[in-house]
Amino acid sequence: MLNFLHMDPITNPYAPGAGSRPPELAGRTAILRDVNIRLQRLRLGRPAKSVMLVGLRGVGKTVLLDQIRKDAEVEGMQTVRIEAPEDRSLPAILAPSLRLALLHLSKKEAARELAIRGLRALAGFASKLKLRYADIEVGLDYEPEPGLADNGDLEGDLTTLLQQVGLAARAAGTAVVIFIDELQYVEEPQLAALVSALHRCSQEGLPVTVVGAGLPQLRGRMGEAKSYAERLFDFPEIGPLTPQDAAEAIVRPAQNEGVEIEPEAVQLIIDKTEGYPYFLQEWGKHTWDIAPRSPIRKEDVQNASEEAIAALDESFFRVRFDRLTPTEKRYLRAMADLGPGPHRSGDIAEELGRTVNSLGPTRAGLISKGMIWSPTHGDTTFTVPLFDEFMKRIMPGDDWKAAGN
Numbered sequence: 001m002l003n004f005l006h007m008d009p010i011t012n013p014y015a016p017g018a019g020s021r022p023p024e025l026a027g028r029t030a031i032l033r034d035v036n037i038r039l040q041r042l043r044l045g046r047p048a049k050s051v052m053l054v055g056l057r058g059v060g061k062t063v064l065l066d067q068i069r070k071d072a073e074v075e076g077m078q079t080v081r082i083e084a085p086e087d088r089s090l091p092a093i094l095a096p097s098l099r100l101a102l103l104h105l106s107k108k109e110a111a112r113e114l115a116i117r118g119l120r121a122l123a124g125f126a127s128k129l130k131l132r133y134a135d136i137e138v139g140l141d142y143e144p145e146p147g148l149a150d151n152g153d154l155e156g157d158l159t160t161l162l163q164q165v166g167l168a169a170r171a172a173g174t175a176v177v178i179f180i181d182e183l184q185y186v187e188e189p190q191l192a193a194l195v196s197a198l199h200r201c202s203q204e205g206l207p208v209t210v211v212g213a214g215l216p217q218l219r220g221r222m223g224e225a226k227s228y229a230e231r232l233f234d235f236p237e238i239g240p241l242t243p244q245d246a247a248e249a250i251v252r253p254a255q256n257e258g259v260e261i262e263p264e265a266v267q268l269i270i271d272k273t274e275g276y277p278y279f280l281q282e283w284g285k286h287t288w289d290i291a292p293r294s295p296i297r298k299e300d301v302q303n304a305s306e307e308a309i310a311a312l313d314e315s316f317f318r319v320r321f322d323r324l325t326p327t328e329k330r331y332l333r334a335m336a337d338l339g340p341g342p343h344r345s346g347d348i349a350e351e352l353g354r355t356v357n358s359l360g361p362t363r364a365g366l367i368s369k370g371m372i373w374s375p376t377h378g379d380t381t382f383t384v385p386l387f388d389e390f391m392k393r394i395m396p397g398d399d400w401k402a403a404g405n
């Protein structure tokens with residue numbers, strides 16, 4: 001029976017997927033401890049910078065954010081988690097989660113009055129700002145208090161609202177930590193309002209903060225939004241795992257299922273994936289499914305590679321590719337022709353037989369879609385690891401060069 005020739009796919013521990021909790025969260029102990037200390041300091045009203053996790057696609061920002069949140073909850077902190085989609089306003093995504101946090105705080109006797117005042121602030125905030133941000137939809141539990149967070153100006157009103165949240169949190173002996181994923185999609189004026197509101201709260205030692213995650217461009221965007229953003233936040237770079245951590249991410253989950261992997265096989269997985277977490281999960285999964293028995297050998301990894309790449313092409317890479325216009329695809333294909341990057345704008349333009357200026361809008365569009373970013377002025381590189389190789393697979397040959405410009 002064929003079944004006997006393979007390991008049980010049902011117990012396959014690996015978990016490729018956006019935000020999928022990995023069987024082993026490798027290499028993140030130090031940062032977890034660091035952020036935990038910061039949040040505990042914040043709760044005590046001690047100075048502590050919050051963090052913005054920045055990194056390429058698939059490095060594990062979301063699962064790290066989730067773990068930080070779990071740890072914070074274990075410590076008794078009040079957390080909310082939101083994701084900034086490309087097309088929604090920050091006040092719209094903040095309002096419902098702040099409401100939940102405030103309702104929760106209002107259950108504590110010591111914080112009740114302040115939390116209710118926070119809910120009044122929220123009512124003023126939402127009803128006034130709805131004129132500008134029509135997508136705000138939030139249940140209102142109390143009448144607004146005239147003059148409280150109802151100026152209709154995002155920066156001022158958000159400041160007042162977060163101050164109220166902070167006061168209630170302090171009275172409850174906790175901290176409110178707002179986790180925001182994909183923060184690079186928030187528009188700059190809204191980002192500026194958020195940074196400014198948090199700055200005020202921090203000056204007053206109020207226990208309310210944001211822990212964020214986003215693509216590498218987030219750092220520059222926050223700095224442009226408010227020059228003092230760097231005094232308020234650190235921007236730890238979340239990257240591929242070291243070979244040692246990558247080995248752990250592969251070996252531990254197998255061992256927990258009673259399966260061994262030969263060191264040469266582990267090494268080949270590390271080589272193929274360059275330690276990128278998403279790729280590690282994909283290679284782990286397919287190697288497991290293809291291997292006839294424990295121990296898993298190097299040739300099993302070799303045999304699984306084609307399927308791992310095909311799976312990535314159909315999911316991880318494909319979802320990004322499908323959102324591109326033909327012009328954007330050609331731009332990325334030209335970049336791929338030059339290699340992994342970063343590349344000078346002039347070189348990309350030359351590759352396309354165009355001028356840098358005429359390609360400006362295309363490049364800007366790709367940055368706002370989160371496909372590329374600019375590590376230094378005039379340089380461009382992919383936000384998706386190994387995207388150059390994917391582009392060559394999906395648009396092979398030279399035909400793309402001939403396609404109309």
Ligand SMILES: Nc1ncnc2c1ncn2[C@@H]1O[C@H](COP(=O)(O)OP(=O)(O)OP(=O)(O)O)[C@@H](O)[C@H]1O
Pocket residue numbers: 015016017018019020021022023024025026027028055056057058059060061062063064249277278279280281
């Ligand atoms: N430290 C880790 N060890 C092992 N696997 C991990 C680790 N971190 C993340 N992964 C795995 O990597 C994949 C991607 O994780 P995640 O979705 O958190 O990345 P991301 O940085 O948020 O990506 P994106 O920018 O696309 O949102 C998941 O399958 C997850 O299980």
Ligand SMILES: [Mg+2]
Pocket residue numbers: 018019061062063181
């Ligand atoms: Mg993510």
